Amino acid sequence: MDLSALSGALPNGIASIPSIGGGASAPGAPKSGAPFSHTLANMLSDLQHQQQKLDQDVEDLATGRTDNVHQVVINVAEADLMFRMLIEVRDRLISSYQEIMRMQI
Secondary structure (H helix, E strand, O other): OOOOOOOOOOOOOOOOOHHHHHHHHOOOOOOOOOOOHHHHHHHHHHHHHHHHHHHHHHHHHOOOOOOOHHHHHHHHHHHHHHHHHHHHHHHHHHHHHHHHHHOOO
């Protein structure tokens, strides 16, 4: 959809809006053309790696091999955030599936 015909009627700040389907991607969208299944698998792998790192950090803190409580707390927060994000993706997938199942053919 070309908006150039409307450029005279638009305020100055809005005149620079790119056309719909112009190839510009959303700010958070991945740049590669990787399938969603690969992206999801990578998220799961990253979460598993983060959990293993967190377990090791907590064990090191408990046994006295490290005294950097601050870094352990940061790692706990990162792992929690990654887990919450993955749960949100799962919830959205389930919601999308249920919405598709409610559609009439």
